[in-house]
Amino acid sequence: MARVLVDSPLPQLDQLLDYRVPDRLAPSAVPGVRVRVPLRSGGRIAQGWIVELADRSEFRGELSEVEGVVGDVPLLTPELWRLARAAADRAAGNASDILRLAIPARYVRAEKAWLADPGDPGPLPERPAPFAQYEPGRLERGLAGGERMALIADARPVRLASGTWVGVWAATLATAAAHVLADDRSAVLAVPDYRDQEQLQAALAEVVDPRRILRTDARQTGQERYRAFLDSTGDAARVVVGNRSTVYAPAARLGLIAVYDDGDPLHAEPLAPGVHARDAALIRQEQSDAALVFLGHSRSVEVQRLVGLGWVHEVPLRRGIRPRIVLTEQQPAAASGGARIPSTAWRDAQEAVAQGPVLVQVARPGHTPMLVCDRCREPARCTACGGAIVVSRAGGGPACTLCGTSAAGWSCPVCESTALRAAVVGASRTAEELGRAFPRSRVVVSDGDRPILRVGPEPQLVVATRGAEPVADGGYRAVLLLDGERMLLRESLRVAEDCLRWWSDAAALAAPGAPVHLVGVGGALGTALATWSQPGWAAGELETRRALRFPPAVRMASVSSSPERLARALERIGAIDGVDVLGPVPAEEGLERAIVRFGYGAGAEVAAALKAEAIRAATERRRPVAGRRPGRPPTLRVRMDDPDLP
Known part of the structure; x- marks a missing residue:
């Protein structure tokens, strides 16, 4: 049976x-x-x-x-079944x-080829050199003892023996994987996207036989991904590298689970049940006793909470390189042609571009994606549908991005002004302005539509949207972080945390000693970047959220259903200690949504109760109405730790 x-x-x-x-x-x-x-x-x-x-x-x-x-x-x-069930x-x-x-689609040809010849995984690596940036022996002891560790990465690029430049973070993870692989144990390394994966694979190739490295990502063909999964089910120790679903990869004698930049939203799974890679990694570490490493140039508030509880141990940098951050909040902008760049940053860019590449980070792609009121800075919205009003590069005047209605005759609902101004200038517009200001310099644009992974050491201006910054050979001679105040206008609980992470990742691409100018942002957030004290800022942010009962100080779940079904579900879970409910409020298609807030200790009970209500809603039968076709039973949608909550 x-x-x-x-x-x-x-x-x-x-x-x-x-x-x-x-x-x-x-x-x-x-x-x-x-x-x-x-x-x-x-x-x-x-x-x-x-x-x-x-x-x-x-x-x-x-x-x-x-x-x-x-x-x-x-x-x-x-092991995979226990992980899937617990998650x-x-x-x-x-x-x-x-x-x-977790398990890719089956390909018969790949399966037969693997059964006929599983392949030679190659020799195990020799034990690599110690970690120079941290206390001698500290990471080695943590890896051998299955410890949970939080690390701030050394913020600089490094040249591999092959001549490829990568971030030191990639070399650190590769060295950690080689350490456990030398003991015939596997490592699972999860990174946000293919840009990070390219760096990590290049670093791994320096210390691990390529036959021991397995990729699992969406760029592979179905057969390649299935073959990599089959390889990971074998008895040979491997290093599995990929995106968020990699944390579920089978691995013989698992010795290390590492998540790089866990605050990146790409680690959040959009498909049901929406388990974050960080949470899956924590569950798997507890089940396997493997070492767990959270590494990044900034620290998420979730990991800082675990550090504060002592569940994850902080391993500080000993000899790391800290970028030279310059805050330009109070500095005047350059003269005409300065592309909204303060004078000191403008001078540094002029000097740096004569020696090598200069990075200019902007908030958005495109030309002029967003307009605001010229007087009070209220975002300009379409009077017909409420969509954002932008200026098309093709001309024709301001218009709505959703319905195309012209903004002629627009007036601000706050101050009644009729004048508009650009709130965020896109990458293309910035590249045009810099091209006119630096007529003898090459200008390169890197964004989601035109991604560039690497640039050479020759003089050039690289305009990139956040997260799309290429790695420069030798590092950037200067970095300009523009649109900081506009990035902070996004309506999200995590906007400050995200901005600090974006700026930290971009600053880590600078050559040692190169200036990094943060434009228009000061206060605690700017100071945290300038002093490279992201964990301290995360600790302060956690205390603020704890006072307000916001995640991750507490957990939240969104529950959506018909008004009657939602009321019954909320009544049942309301009896659980420590649970409070926000809402309900109207949602789409006649549904209502409520936010359930609860402590971590009540998480298992709340999840079980909501799952029971979802089963009850799915199996409920409505009494048919004469003359009408029977309708579908009312559904109950549950999303624990919903990342879309404001």
Whole structure:
């Protein structure tokens, strides 16, 4: 008898169902394989996973038979099942949704090739040199002892033996992976996107045999990703590198889990049940006793909370390079042609561009994406639909980005002024201004539509949107961080934390001693960047949120449903100690949404209660109305730790 988890988004099917294994399938129906099983409703056939085999079932009726086995390789390892189950329970979701993210689609040709020749993983590396930036032996002891550690990365680029320039953070993670791999243990390294992955893979190639390195990312073909997953299920120790779903990758004798820049929103999973890579890594570390490393140039408030509790141990830099930050909040702008750059930053850029590349970070791509009132700086909104009013590069005057309505005759609802001005000048417009101001310099634009990974050491101006800054050979001779005050206008609880992270990552691309100008931002946030004391700022931010009962001092969940169903759900969870409810407020399609706020100690109880309400809503049957077709039962949508909450 097989206990099967059916691959279904229905919450009522998020349990192990018993099926009889026919004699013809007994040799291949082993735990971990994908199978086809019947569902009694409508005679459908669904896929699922054999989690375990048992001698008897508690069900007293006749069991249905397993229809067939899909594939010859057990893909669902016991470790992956425990991780998926625990992560789904914490998020009030389905384990099958997590397994759908963790296990790639099957490719028969790749599977047969792997079974015929699993390949030679190559030799284990020699133990690499000690970590020079931290206390001697500190990281080595933490890696060997399965410790949870938070590190601030050395903020400078470094040249590898191959001639490739990468951030020191990549070399640090590669060295940590080589340390555990030398002990025949695996490492799982999660980074936000392919730009970071390229740097990390280049650093790993210096200390680890390339046959021991496995990629898992969306740029691979389906067959390549499936083959990498098959390789990771083997007995050889590997280094698995990829994005947020990499934290679920199977790995023999796991010795290290590392998450770089965990505050980056790309680590937040948008698909249900929405488990953040940081949370999945924490769960997996606790289950496996592997070492866990959070590394970045800035620190998220979530990790700072864990440091404050003593759950994660801070490992300070000993000999790190700190960027030379210059705050230009009170400095006057340059003369005409200065592209809103203060005079000191303008002079440094002029001197630096004669020696090498200069980075100019801007808030947004495009030409002039946003307009505001010239008098009171109220964002200009369309009177027809409320969309943002912008100026198109093609001309034609200001118009709405959503409905295209012209802004002719617009007046400010606050001060009644009719004059508009650009609030944020995009990368293209900035490149044009700098091109006129530096007629003899090459101007390069890097944004989401035109990403550039690397630039050479020759003189040039690189205008990049936040997060799209290329790595420069030898580092940038100067860095200008523009639009700081405009970045802080975004309506989000995390706007200051995000800005500090964006600026810190860009400053870390500067050559040692090169000036980094933060334009228009001062106060505690500017001081934190200038003194390179991001953990101290995160600690202060955490205390502010704790006083206001905002995440991550507490946890929050968003719950959406029809008014009647939502009221019943809130009534049931309201009895749990430490729970308070904000709302409900109207949402889309006649639904209402409420925010449930609770402490970490009540998390398991709240998640279980919300999951029970979701099952009750999904299985509820409405009494049919004469003359009408029966409607769908009211759904209840739950998102624990919703990143979209303001």
